Amino acid sequence: MYYIDQNGDKVRPYIIHRTSMGCYERTLAWLIEKYEGKFPTWLCPEQVRVLPISEKYADYAKQVEATLKENGILATVDNRSEKIGFKIREARLNKLPYMLVVGQKEEEDKVVSVRSRFAGDEGQKSLDAFIDQICKEIRTKEIRKEVENVNEK
Amino acid sequence: MKITLKDGSVKEYAEAKSVYEIALDISEGLARAACCGKVNDKVVDLREVIDYDCELSILTANDKEGLATIRHTTSHVMAEAVKKLFPDAKVTIGPSIDTGFYYDFDHAPFSREDLDAIEAEMKKIIKAGAKLEKFTLPREEAIKYMEEKGEPYKVELIRDLPKDAVISFYSQGDFVDLCAGPHLMSVKGIKAFKLTSSSGAYWRGKSENAMLQRIYGTAFNKKEELEEYLVYLDNIKNRDHNKLGREMELFTTVDVIGQGLPLLMPKGTKMIQTLQRWIEDEEEKRGYVRTKTPLMAKSDLYKISGHWDHYKEGMFVLGDEDKDKEVFALRPMTCPFQYYVYKASQKSYRDLPIRYGETSTLFRNEDSGEMHGLTRVRQFTISEGHLIVRPDQMVEEFKGCLALAKYCLDTLGVGEDVTYRLSKWDPNNKEKYVGSAEVWEETQQNIRDVLNELQIPFYEGEGEAAFYGPKVDIQAKNVYGKEDTMITIQWDAVLA
Numbered sequence: 001m002y003y004i005d006q007n008g009d010k011v012r013p014y015i016i017h018r019t020s021m022g023c024y025e026r027t028l029a030w031l032i033e034k035y036e037g038k039f040p041t042w043l044c045p046e047q048v049r050v051l052p053i054s055e056k057y058a059d060y061a062k063q064v065e066a067t068l069k070e071n072g073i074l075a076t077v078d079n080r081s082e083k084i085g086f087k088i089r090e091a092r093l094n095k096l097p098y099m100l101v102v103g104q105k106e107e108e109d110k111v112v113s114v115r116s117r118f119a120g121d122e123g124q125k126s127l128d129a130f131i132d133q134i135c136k137e138i139r140t141k142e143i144r145k146e147v148e149n150v151n152e153k
Numbered sequence: 154m155k156i157t158l159k160d161g162s163v164k165e166y167a168e169a170k171s172v173y174e175i176a177l178d179i180s181e182g183l184a185r186a187a188c189c190g191k192v193n194d195k196v197v198d199l200r201e202v203i204d205y206d207c208e209l210s211i212l213t214a215n216d217k218e219g220l221a222t223i224r225h226t227t228s229h230v231m232a233e234a235v236k237k238l239f240p241d242a243k244v245t246i247g248p249s250i251d252t253g254f255y256y257d258f259d260h261a262p263f264s265r266e267d268l269d270a271i272e273a274e275m276k277k278i279i280k281a282g283a284k285l286e287k288f289t290l291p292r293e294e295a296i297k298y299m300e301e302k303g304e305p306y307k308v309e310l311i312r313d314l315p316k317d318a319v320i321s322f323y324s325q326g327d328f329v330d331l332c333a334g335p336h337l338m339s340v341k342g343i344k345a346f347k348l349t350s351s352s353g354a355y356w357r358g359k360s361e362n363a364m365l366q367r368i369y370g371t372a373f374n375k376k377e378e379l380e381e382y383l384v385y386l387d388n389i390k391n392r393d394h395n396k397l398g399r400e401m402e403l404f405t406t407v408d409v410i411g412q413g414l415p416l417l418m419p420k421g422t423k424m425i426q427t428l429q430r431w432i433e434d435e436e437e438k439r440g441y442v443r444t445k446t447p448l449m450a451k452s453d454l455y456k457i458s459g460h461w462d463h464y465k466e467g468m469f470v471l472g473d474e475d476k477d478k479e480v481f482a483l484r485p486m487t488c489p490f491q492y493y494v495y496k497a498s499q500k501s502y503r504d505l506p507i508r509y510g511e512t513s514t515l516f517r518n519e520d521s522g523e524m525h526g527l528t529r530v531r532q533f534t535i536s537e538g539h540l541i542v543r544p545d546q547m548v549e550e551f552k553g554c555l556a557l558a559k560y561c562l563d564t565l566g567v568g569e570d571v572t573y574r575l576s577k578w579d580p581n582n583k584e585k586y587v588g589s590a591e592v593w594e595e596t597q598q599n600i601r602d603v604l605n606e607l608q609i610p611f612y613e614g615e616g617e618a619a620f621y622g623p624k625v626d627i628q629a630k631n632v633y634g635k636e637d638t639m640i641t642i643q644w645d646a647v648l649a
Contacts, residue, residue: 001492001649003505003543004500004501004502011502011543013505013541013542014541014542014644014645014646015539015646016539016540016547017488017641017643017645018538018540018558018640018642019538019641020510021428021536021558021561021562021639022536022627022638022640023534023535023639024425024428024429024533024536025530025533025534026528026533027639028394028404028421028428029394029526030394032394032397032403033394033397034570036392039424042427043424043428044424045420045423045427095401141564
């Protein structure tokens with residue numbers, strides 16, 4: 001290998017062999033162990049799960065999911081006919097960052113009830129406000145800290 | 154003789170005494186707690202007879218070497234229990250390790266129920282409280298002794314000992330094991346132990362040898378210490394990516410596909426895609442251009458690069474050199490491919506630096522015994538890159554690479570968990586390296602300056618450089634404390 005220098009001579013360049021982050025598989029393994037599977041939101045393969053409190057609100061849940069996806073958020077909806085407590089427990093076991101619980105009140109007011117792995121119950125928010133919040137968290141690659149005793153909240 | 158103790162006091166004896174007898178002379182309590190001794194910084198058995206002036210420490214379970222002795226004796230008790238319950242098992246080796254001990258047996262795999270039965274048997278042995286006795290045999294007798302016992306691995310071990318080695322054995326009751334020691338005086342000294350797991354292990358760690366069964370265990374001086382350790386062990390087991398990553402459906406492995414070839418499932422794939430897109434974007438922001446080069450090449454390329462002569466064992470070769478006109482191999486690295494991208498057209502000094510990045514999949518044919526989860530694999534993908542630069546640009550570009558790596562680690566929240574090593578040459582082994590001492594020292598100083606400028610704490614490793622230049626290795630530990638290199642940034646003023 002060579003390049004032509006100012007004098008028209010052939011000169012051998014130097015090389016840096018490097019990686020930015022190394023091997024992806026190994027990095028994934030490392031992150032699993034570091035975070036015990038509770039990844040920062042921007043890395044989560046499922047960032048938000050929408051949980052309708054009964055089948056009556058399945059359509060609204062679907063709409064919420066679709067709006068989240070349009071905004072680039074990795075969202076799913078749990079439309080099984082299980083009790084809401086069961087769905088919340090399972091989402092928590094799956095180490096999901098956010099759960100959006102939706103029922104009659106949420107559908108009427110066009111809001112969502114936010115529960116997070118970080119702070120537990122975060123209260124009702126307009127869907128737009130929630131999207132702004134999570135998109136900022138994802139864009140800045142924020143590593144949100146968990147508040148103590150989250151599960152009691 | 155004069156014995157100087159740890160606290161500086163001196164004991165004088167007219168006749169030779171064993172370490173144990175000296176401990177007993179100091180106090181009965183110390184003799185009871187004694188696990189081994191240290192004579193002038195050498196760890197010795199309690200039975201070691203001293204007839205010369207020296208410094209002596211009596212080591213107990215509170216000392217690292219003392220605890221190791223307890224664990225080593227526990228491994229012998231385990232071997233005795235295994236031989237009692239499974240008379241066909243052949244004994245091999247059983248050392249203490251940082252976290253406890255293990256013993257390898259030639260036997261069918263052990264179940265958890267087997268381990269429980271072995272534990273129960275060990276408790277009986279400890280309760281019976283046999284004394285451990287040490288004796289030596291001349292080489293030929295030692296071989297004959299183990300042949301008669303039907304222990305071929307022990308025979309092999311003795312044959313491999315140096316000609317002048319003292320061949321020592323320890324017995325406890327009817328059980329005898331070839332061993333250099335040190336050991337406790339009695340199996341009664343084992344207060345708290347647990348067999349933690351078992352797995353396959355090759356005889357002498359080589360896959361062409363017989364597959365043995367290794368039983369891991371640990372021992373502590375107190376029950377509470379053992380309990381605490383078991384809770385900790387349980388915790389790290391639950392964090393182990395090889396367990397948690399499967400439970401979370403991030404990846405799996407399949408026998409018919411092969412060891413070291415994990416399948417990324419949709420969730421794991423999504424995570425890696427997120428990482429890749431991010432890294433590619435960050436590189437492009439920093440002036441990298443991307444290449445996409447073949448996953449395989451003809452043997453001709455590897456002959457030029459030197460891999461064919463030096464790394465053929467590590468490559469997956471497609472075809473038969475004797476029969477086929479063209480033989481291919483899957484690539485174990487990206488360098489020569491990206492070099493040909495560079496060489497495709499003539500470059501002037503104004504074109505440099507050129508920063509090539511590639512999300513590159515590589516293949517390395519490693520030993521199947523070494524395969525583990527996502528960390529020891531035969532196929533993997535890296536954020537590869539080569540920067541082709543003028544000598545006057547080298548320091549600045551090297552700094553850019555380090556800054557990018559640091560940014561990536563900090564963003565992932567693991568910046569505090571890694572250590573940076575400046576991997577230097579070994580000035581006492583100059584013939585192993587290319588280039589003059591002046592150039593090596595100057596380059597290393599340049600890298601040192603860059604690390605300091607970026608305020609990166611680092612340590613220096615002599616003899617860790619590649620033969621053609623120093624590098625920075627960024628290392629991290631897994632849950633079990635095992636260190637892996639995550640990122641390497643290599644200075645190369647030679648190979649272009």
